[in-house]
Amino acid sequence: MIARILATAATEIHIARRNRWVLIAVLLMVVFSLVLSAAGSAPTGALGADRLSVVVASLTSLSVYLVPLVALLMSFDAVAGEVERGTLPLLLTYPVARWEILAGKLVAHTAILVVAIAAGYGAAAAVAIITDPAALAGLAALWRLTWTSVLLGMAFLGIGYALSSLARRVSGAAGLAIGLWLGLVVLYDLGLLAAVVADDGGFFTTQVFPAALLANPADAFRLFNLTAAQATSAASGIGGAANAIPQWQSLVSIALWPLVSLALAALAFRKVEP
Amino acid sequence: MTSTLTISRLTKTFGGLNALTEVSLTVAPGERVALLGHNGAGKSTLMKIILGLITPDGGDISVCGAAPGSARARAQVAYLPENAAFHPALSGLEQITQYMRLRNLDPSGAMELLERVGLAHAAKRRIGTYSKGMRQRVGLAQALIGQPRLLVLDEPTSGLDPVSRRDFYELLDGLAADGAAILLSSHALTEVEARTDRLLILSGGRMVAEGTLPDLRREAALPVAMHLSALNGYESDVVAALPGAIRANGFVHLTCAQDEKLAMLSRISAMSEKISDLDVIPPSLEDIYSHFSRRDGQ
Ligand SMILES: Nc1ncnc2c1ncn2[C@@H]1O[C@H](COP(=O)(O)OP(=O)(O)OP(=O)(O)O)[C@@H](O)[C@H]1O
Ligand SMILES: [Mg+2]
Numbered sequence: 001m002i003a004r005i006l007a008t009a010a011t012e013i014h015i016a017r018r019n020r021w022v023l024i025a026v027l028l029m030v031v032f033s034l035v036l037s038a039a040g041s042a043p044t045g046a047l048g049a050d051r052l053s054v055v056v057a058s059l060t061s062l063s064v065y066l067v068p069l070v071a072l073l074m075s076f077d078a079v080a081g082e083v084e085r086g087t088l089p090l091l092l093t094y095p096v097a098r099w100e101i102l103a104g105k106l107v108a109h110t111a112i113l114v115v116a117i118a119a120g121y122g123a124a125a126a127v128a129i130i131t132d133p134a135a136l137a138g139l140a141a142l143w144r145l146t147w148t149s150v151l152l153g154m155a156f157l158g159i160g161y162a163l164s165s166l167a168r169r170v171s172g173a174a175g176l177a178i179g180l181w182l183g184l185v186v187l188y189d190l191g192l193l194a195a196v197v198a199d200d201g202g203f204f205t206t207q208v209f210p211a212a213l214l215a216n217p218a219d220a221f222r223l224f225n226l227t228a229a230q231a232t233s234a235a236s237g238i239g240g241a242a243n244a245i246p247q248w249q250s251l252v253s254i255a256l257w258p259l260v261s262l263a264l265a266a267l268a269f270r271k272v273e274p
Numbered sequence: 275m276t277s278t279l280t281i282s283r284l285t286k287t288f289g290g291l292n293a294l295t296e297v298s299l300t301v302a303p304g305e306r307v308a309l310l311g312h313n314g315a316g317k318s319t320l321m322k323i324i325l326g327l328i329t330p331d332g333g334d335i336s337v338c339g340a341a342p343g344s345a346r347a348r349a350q351v352a353y354l355p356e357n358a359a360f361h362p363a364l365s366g367l368e369q370i371t372q373y374m375r376l377r378n379l380d381p382s383g384a385m386e387l388l389e390r391v392g393l394a395h396a397a398k399r400r401i402g403t404y405s406k407g408m409r410q411r412v413g414l415a416q417a418l419i420g421q422p423r424l425l426v427l428d429e430p431t432s433g434l435d436p437v438s439r440r441d442f443y444e445l446l447d448g449l450a451a452d453g454a455a456i457l458l459s460s461h462a463l464t465e466v467e468a469r470t471d472r473l474l475i476l477s478g479g480r481m482v483a484e485g486t487l488p489d490l491r492r493e494a495a496l497p498v499a500m501h502l503s504a505l506n507g508y509e510s511d512v513v514a515a516l517p518g519a520i521r522a523n524g525f526v527h528l529t530c531a532q533d534e535k536l537a538m539l540s541r542i543s544a545m546s547e548k549i550s551d552l553d554v555i556p557p558s559l560e561d562i563y564s565h566f567s568r569r570d571g572q
Pocket of ligand 1: 291314318
C-alpha cells in the first residue's frame with residue numbers, strides 16, 4: 001500500500017517538475033512574501049510587537065489567498081486530466097485502490113506546497129531577522145503559520161480533487177476551481193461583512209457569523225493565526241470578531257477540513273467511470 | 275485444465291444499444307485467442323468488462339477464479355488499451371517504473387523491459403516526443419510486467435511496423451509457452467490466423483463463430499474456385515464438359531462446393547489431355563471472415 005502510494009507520488013513529482021509547477025509555486029510564494037514583508041516593514045515597534053510577528057500577520061493575510069490558489073491550481077487536473085488523456089482506464093486495471101491513487105497525488109502536491117511555503121516564509125523571515133535580531137521572538141508565530149498553511153493547502157487540494165472528479169473535463173474543473181476560490185476566499189468574507197453590517201449586532205452577528213467563519217477553511221485559518229497572535233490582531237478587520245471565538249474551535253476546523261475534503265474527493269473519485 | 279477466463283451469456287446495453295448479447299467464451303492457460311469483428315462489434319467493450327472497467331448487465335465472468343476488477347483478478351491480468359495513452363511529460367522509463375512499483379515489483383527491471391520492446395534508446399525521453407508506434411510499445415512493455423496469467427490486448431499491433439509485429443508475436447509465443455492465456459483483438463486477419471490458436475468472431479455484439487481456421491473454413495462451407503488453362507482449341511470442350519464453368523480472359527473459371535471438390539477434380543483430370551494448367555483457390559481468410567461477420571448484425 002505504502003509502496004503504491006509512493007510510486008504514484010514519485011510520478012506526480014516528475015510531472016509537476018516537468019510542467020514547471022514546482023518552480024511556479026515556489027516563485028509565487030517567495031515573491032509575494034518578500035514584497036509583503038518589505039511593504040509591511042515601516043511601522044515596526046509601534047504595536048509593541050517584534051518585526052517577525054508583524055511579518056507573520058501580513059503573511060497570514062497573503063496566505064489566505066495564495067495557498068488555496070496554488071493548491072487548486074495543482075489539483076484541478078488530477079482526475080479530469082487522467083480522464084481526458086485516457087490514462088485512467090489503464091491505471092485502474094492495476095492492483096491499486098482508487099484512494100491510493102488520490103493519496104499518492106496528495107503526498108506529491110503537499111510536498112510541493114511545503115517546499116513553496118517554506119521557501120516563501122523562510123525568505124520573509126530571514127529578511128526580518130537579519131534587519132532586527134529581536135525578531136527571533138516571532139519564530140513561534142511563524143511556525144504556527146507554517147503548519148496551518150500546509151493544512152489549509154491540503155484542505156484545498158482535497159477540494160480540488162473533488163471538483164476534478166465531478167467535472168470530468170479539465171476545462172470544467174478549472175472553471176469550478178476558480179469559481180470556488182473566488183467564492184470561498186473572496187466573496188464569502190464580503191458577504192459575511194455585508195450581512196454583519198446590515199444585521200447591526202443582532203442574531204446573525206452573535207450566532208450565525210461565528211459558525212460561518214468556522215465553516216470556511218480559509219476563515220478558520222485566518223482566525224486561528226490572528227487569535228494566536230493577539231498582539232497583532234489589530235492588523236486585521238475581522239480581529240474583533242475573531243476574539244469572540246475560542247481558539248480551539250478554529251483549530252478543530254483547520255484540522256478537520258483536510259479530512260473532510262479528502263473524504264469528499266475519494267467519494268467523488270469512486271463515482272468516476274473510466 | 276481449468277480455463278483462465280470464462281464468460282457465459284454476457285450482455286451489455288448502452289442506453290438501448292445492444293453492445294453485447296449473450297456472449298460466451300473461454301480462454302485456457304497457454305492459449306492465444308484472437309477476437310475479430312467489424313468496427314463497433316463490441317470487442318473493446320468485452321475487454322473492458324473482463325477488466326472490470328465496465329459493469330455488465332447480465333452474465334457470469336470468472337477471471338483467474340475471481341470477479342473481474344477485484345484486487346485478486348487485477349493482480350494477475352495485464353491490459354493493453356485500444357489507444358494506449360500516457361502522460362506526455364513522463365519518460366518511458368519513469369512510466370514503466372511507476373507501473374512496476376504499482377505491481378510491487380523491483381523497478382530495476384524497467385530498462386530490461388523497455389529493451390524487450392525495442393525502446394531502450396528512447397527510454398529517457400518524454401513520451402510526448404514518441405511516435406505512435408513507440409507509444410504502443412510502451413503499452414506493450416507495461417503489459418509484460420510481472421508474470422500476468424491473462425493478457426487482454428486491444429489491437430496490440432496497430433501502429434507497429436512489420437518487423438515489430440513479428441517480434442511482438444514472438445513475445446506472445448514465449449508468454450503462452452509459459453502458460454499465460456492471451457486474448458487479443460485485431461483487424462489484421464493474416465497475422466492473426468498465423469499466430470493464434472483460435473479465432474472468435476463478434477458481429478453486432480453476438481458471437482457468430484468460434485474455432486480454429488480449418489474449423490471455420492469447414493463450417494462456412496464456402497465454394498472453392500478453380501482456374502483452368504485449356505490447351506489451344508479445347509476451351510469450348512472444357513467449358514461444355516464442366517457444369518457452371520465460364521470463360522474469361524482466355525481462362526476457364528468455375529466454383530464448386532467443398533464436398534464436390536474431389537469429384538470435380540477427377541472430372542478435370544479425366545480430360546487432362548485438353549488442359550495445360552490448373553489452380554485450386556480455397557476461400558480466402560477475408561471471404562470466411564465476411565461470411566460470418568455479415569451473417570447477422572450489419
Ligand atoms: N460508453 C459508451 N456509451 C455508449 N455506447 C458505447 C460506449 N462504449 C461503446 N459503445 C457502443 O458499443 C458498441 C461497441 O463498441 P466497441 O468499442 O466495443 O467496438 P469495437 O468492436 O471495439 O470496435 P473497433 O473495431 O472500432 O474498435 C458501439 O456501437 C459503440 O458505439
Ligand atoms: Mg475497439
